[in-house]
Amino acid sequence: MKKDVVVCIGTVGRPTFKRCFDHVIRLKNFDSRVKHVEVIRDHPSQASWLNAMAKKSEGFTWCLQVDEDMYLEENCVDVLMSLSRKKESDGLQILNSSGLLFDLFLKQKIGSIKLWRSSAIRKLGFVDTMGVDREIYRRAKKFGYSNVQTNDVLGLHDSAPTVDIGISKYYTYVKKIIKFDSANKAKNFILDMQKKGLDQKIVDSAWRAYNENADS
Numbered sequence: 001m002k003k004d005v006v007v008c009i010g011t012v013g014r015p016t017f018k019r020c021f022d023h024v025i026r027l028k029n030f031d032s033r034v035k036h037v038e039v040i041r042d043h044p045s046q047a048s049w050l051n052a053m054a055k056k057s058e059g060f061t062w063c064l065q066v067d068e069d070m071y072l073e074e075n076c077v078d079v080l081m082s083l084s085r086k087k088e089s090d091g092l093q094i095l096n097s098s099g100l101l102f103d104l105f106l107k108q109k110i111g112s113i114k115l116w117r118s119s120a121i122r123k124l125g126f127v128d129t130m131g132v133d134r135e136i137y138r139r140a141k142k143f144g145y146s147n148v149q150t151n152d153v154l155g156l157h158d159s160a161p162t163v164d165i166g167i168s169k170y171y172t173y174v175k176k177i178i179k180f181d182s183a184n185k186a187k188n189f190i191l192d193m194q195k196k197g198l199d200q201k202i203v204d205s206a207w208r209a210y211n212e213n214a215d216s
Helices: 017-030 046-056 076-089 118-124 132-141 163-180 183-195 200-213
Strands: 005-011 034-041 062-067 070-072 093-103 108-117 145-157
Touching: 005 017, 005 046, 017 034, 017 062, 017 070, 034 046, 046 062, 046 118, 046 132, 062 070, 062 076, 062 118, 076 093, 076 108, 076 145, 093 132, 108 118, 108 145, 118 132, 132 145, 163 183, 163 200, 183 200
Parallel strands: 005 034, 005 062, 093 145
Antiparallel strands: 062 108, 070 145, 093 108
């Protein structure tokens, strides 16, 4: 299995970018399999930046997707590559391997860091819909691809570095929970936020999303 990796960082200029970038450079210096770091700027949607990432991944076997609010551990690629190698030796065809992140605002393990098979994402492309990752995996399964994951925490997720970012992000996040899971799960998520005493303006934004979408 080839082991060359390009790291793609998607950014819209949030204040977390510099710290994220510094962590990626440390990762590159730590792991010789990381051959290049690409910064992808100012794409209007998740699918748009992921399709730009797929294009930039040409010439590399693997592509590590990094959002600008992620601070990765130096062993991140090593863990995900080892997981992919083991599963491919078992006969699986990998779309991506993923690990967990620890969210600094929510104070829990949430989200993921993904190492994609570059040829697969260039072939399939990302569709502009809520649940972009779910959608590409649904199509990829038809071609025999699998997603694999580890419960290892491979970095930090700085989801709400400012109140304004947190308000926007958790309004959208609660809408996604309702759409792709259930209103009850979204409600329990918000109640858990309240129990932790998290910023009330951000919690209020989450409740607003719930009240606007729970019956849809």
